[in-house]
């Protein structure tokens with residue numbers, strides 16, 4: 382384990398809490414302005430953080446009516462941040478289900494070159510029917526199909542970067558980040574991810590999760606220390622414990638109920654409307670997490686809370702108000718630092734993807750008070766030692782996985798049934814496969830001829 386922990390700030394709208402945008406003194410529409418991101422990034426760079434992190438879903442979230450949510454595309458925002466910063470890493474979430482691998486490889490490879498080697502790609506498979514409909518599909522691709530594509534997609538993108546002979550950044554190629562803790566997610570992470578963004582409520586479970594990923598990586602001949610695990614951490618900071626708790630209470634009170642319900646319904650895969658607020662969710666409605674269709678990680682975390690606390694629906698909605706299942710720590714800067722130190726020293730985390738309760742105020746408190754406390758304890762850098770994201774994370778440049786080696790881990794996705802007659806089959810052109818090196822990337826040598834064919838996410842329309 383490295384002697385220093387790693388910290389990113391996840392710039393999520395007006396803050397990770399569903400009611401953040403309603404906190405008095407907060408600009409509800411801040412996340413619609415680009416300065417929101419550049420100013421937080423500059424603050425993060427001054428605090429010597431490893432990176433800024435941008436989540437994303439290629440959709441306009443239908444719950445937008447209850448919570449301001451940006452839809453600024455991450456690589457666009459990060460390009461702007463790159464132009465106004467020098468050292469801070471730049472990690473963007475881009476879906477393997479709804480992008481073209483050649484175009485993404487070129488775009489992110491060029492961003493890495495243009496930023497001086499500071500880029501990281503967070504690969505997600507993107508759950509949910511809304512994004513699928515955005516791309517002309519009538520339903521979300523099966524979980525296994527999403528990961529089968531993600532495996533081939535990631536392998537192809539990394540091969541494309543490795544094949545570049547010009548416009549190569551000082552860090553060689555972008556860092557591969559992965560978010561998705563199902564068994565398929567863990568397999569992909571062990572094989573090819575260099576950073577894993579996880580969701581965990583329990584220290585012992587987090588230790589086992591990290592150890593399992595690193596053992597898996599070693600099984601693929603990788604160095605375990607080349608896989609950095611960063612759980613999400615939602616923070617609510619006060620100058621006293623009472624002040625922090627009062628802030629949390631207020632944020633919970635500000636949480637739009639319909640937003641909380643729509644978010645929980647999406648995580649569980651069924652609507653919680655009509656369920657009794659002051660009763661637990663009926664156990665028979667809760668499937669085994671391995672059977673969940675959406676994000677199995679978040680399903681698992683919610684089910685773990687249900688199994689642990691046996692909350693009523695009302696209590697569960699409040700517990701989740703701060704981050705959909707990420708752990709929430711409420712307290713003084715010293716108490717936050719105690720928690721960070723405990724998870725780091727016990728091997729449960731290599732650091733955290735920090736999600737401040739409200740932006741920018743919650744991150745200002747973190748940067749101004751928690752980071753100096755971690756530095757005082759010798760847990761966090763006082764100065765950058767390198768100029769690239771790999772340098773900040775203590776990562777070398779691993780060999781690109783050999784062609785077909787990642788795909789081979791994932792059984793080919795089962796063929797989806799043909800769309801019902803009424804569905805306009807083929808009404809949306811299939812995304813280009815990746816077997817034909819695209820001439821659209823003059824800036825890089827074509828990927829190896831054996832580049833795998835990545836099937837379009839199978840769904841009714843794509844057939």
Ligand SMILES: Cc1cc2nc3c(=O)[nH]c(=O)nc-3n(C[C@H](O)[C@H](O)[C@H](O)COP(=O)(O)O)c2cc1C
Nearest residue numbers: 436437505506507508560561562563566676677678
């Ligand atoms: C910590 C974490 C963060 C995630 N962030 C995103 C995101 O920003 N965008 C997205 O489309 N999916 C995101 N996902 C979801 C998954 O990548 C994807 O939907 C996948 O199906 C779920 O992975 P899993 O079933 O392995 O948990 C995230 C998942 C986790 C665990």
